[in-house]
Amino acid sequence: MKIGITCYPGVGGSGILATELGITLAGRGHEIHFITSSPPIRLTMDFYDNIYFHEAEVINYPVFKYPPYSLCLAVKMAEVVEKFKLDILHVHYAVPHAASAYLAKKMCRNCNLKIVTTLHGTDVTLVGSQPGYLPLARFSINESDGVTAVSKHLEEVTRSLFGITRDIRVIYNFVDTTKFKPGILTDRRRKFADDNEKILIHMSNFRPVKKILNTIRVFEKIQREIPAVLLMVGDGIQRYEAGQLVGEMNLQNRVKFLGKIESVEHILPIADLFIINSVKESFGLAVLEAAACGVPAVVTDIGGLPEVVINGETGFVTPAEDTSAMAKMAVEILKNNELYNKMKINARKRAVEKFDTNLIVPEYERYYEKVRMMKNRGI
């Protein structure tokens, strides 16, 4: 198939997922066209001659207060669809990508395009549900030929927030378990911690929904009970506040901010426990990547996180905003070798058996085939 993929090209989970999907589909023989504002960060094209990148350049003009990204994107989409005769345009993150795709399809002449929209999270829960976006988000979701959501929870939230009754296919996020795998990286581990210390890790874009200050509060409680360090991977708006809290708690030697890391598969295996305190999280791709590396997690009981972490089996799910409850469960895992080893094995096993790339990507292929056979919506 000839498939166009649009996503936000930065370090966010939706962009990472879309990029890995495109690369895997190309490896399976499809022709892939990324149509994005800049090259997606995980896109390495060295080994494929069937991956193309088309930059959706945003054209500005002094009259515009805001450059119209969505419109320029729609024009580029239409151009690529027509020129390369795409079968599917798969857009990730509904706002505004699904609307741009709708416009692109309307603009195309003699094309037999189908649009698939994948909902990732805040495109529904935070952005799409705002009154200023809701009608457009609902319209473009309804007008897509196919719609997928990355968790059961996100599917349900989409239905209740938008009053949508159409079919939404849940296709879980995936991980390459040959790349993300356990490893004994003693030297790398020793760069961050002594042999008697546990390594906790958090990885995100440090946005307010991730509640990274709570992560630091949880860690502060844990390190009172057990020698430990916390690695904070990523960057974002709350980085400064987090640094301040670390200073106030006198944890400068225990909490290390590593910034954005592209190849996180090299750092995750050195961790003993992943920790995330989100108050909104449709899936939690980083939790899955950690699990694939044999790292159990303590997570909040929010969104799709309980679909990724099985409470008591691959980690613990604790009430959101309850830092004491999370710290208690983290200490329980870290102090109990038998429990820890069981969770480590289970986390990896579940990632391999339920979320591996080779299981999930064929689900997308089957879904594309189904959508291709459908009659066009409203055209």
Ligand code: GMT
């Ligand atoms: O929706 C967002 O906040 C952005 C998005 C991203 O680009 O990182 O994250 C969402 O998509 C990821 C990939 O499907 C999920 O793993 C994240 O849970 C989800 N984030 C939220 O729901 C907050």
